Amino acid sequence: MQVEKRVSRRPLEQELVSRGVRMTRQRRLLVEIIQSAAGHLDAIALWQRAKEQDPTLNKVTVYRTLGMLKKHGLVDELDLMHLEGGKHYYEAKTTRDHIHLACTKCGRIQEFESSLFEKLKGQIERERQFRIKVVRVEAGGLCDRCQG
């Protein structure tokens, strides 16, 4: 199996600096919010939080920063089964991939880690000679609380 490239555990800001990315006031703020966010943020939610601290920060800057982070593989982009519209959600990439379970009734998002998932990735890389850079697993259905 391919050795998975690990994302540094250092804060995103340090990671970016070490990659030669210019750190602006705006990027510092956005990156800090993404890192400390409890849940999954979409671009507009991120923008709204950022504006509390920097009211001049433009929405476009949010999209550009997210694009930059995505290009560097430092955030994962999620759809969460499009529970509400076609927007995307972002989370800082951790060392271990996880599965998102989206309840179609209450909207709750759970995360799930599994060694089976790791094995599945290994199987894909081996059997198809496919080098996985990013993988997304999302399930929609009813969570334990929402069943009959």
Next chain:
Amino acid sequence: MQVEKRVSRRPLEQELVSRGVRMTRQRRLLVEIIQSAAGHLDAIALWQRAKEQDPTLNKVTVYRTLGMLKKHGLVDELDLMHLEGGKHYYEAKTTRDHIHLACTKCGRIQEFESSLFEKLKGQIERERQFRIKVVRVEAGGLCDRCQG
């Protein structure tokens, strides 16, 4: 493990009729294209194919028909890692879920079936008491042809 609800192997049209869905000329055509399509179609591509046979068919009807099929669980909605924009792709739902591998270099989409994937779904349902209605696995990376 939960017993998976199986989609009938009958053509989509029959399936819809048996569910009491009104079959119009437009729906018959769209459903036939989706079923016989080789790859994964987005709404506009589906519309363009449909217009060849029925030039009056409106784009909105395509969106509404896809929404109806999705609601009935008869198609899967995919993003294919947003290789080209934010659109969605659709495929007729088969009895067995599969994983989509999207090559970020050449754009090729491969499908991958695995008993590990089935096991993983079982694990999720068991350990989280989560009743999976739809699940989507998409991996982005380099396919065998695009490495080295």
Next chain:
DNA sequence: GTACTTGCAAAGATTTTGCTTCCAA
């Protein structure tokens, strides 16, 4: 100083909605 980044406005892409007319059952 210079190349990269931001803000602003505008455009682009995709999908949804309101309403009238039409048609399948």
Next chain:
DNA sequence: TTGGAAGCAAAATCTTTGCAAGTAC
């Protein structure tokens, strides 16, 4: 016949682009 579906136009939602002014290194 009658409730649901289609067509049309317009709007809503999410994201990207062009360009002038600003800023990190």
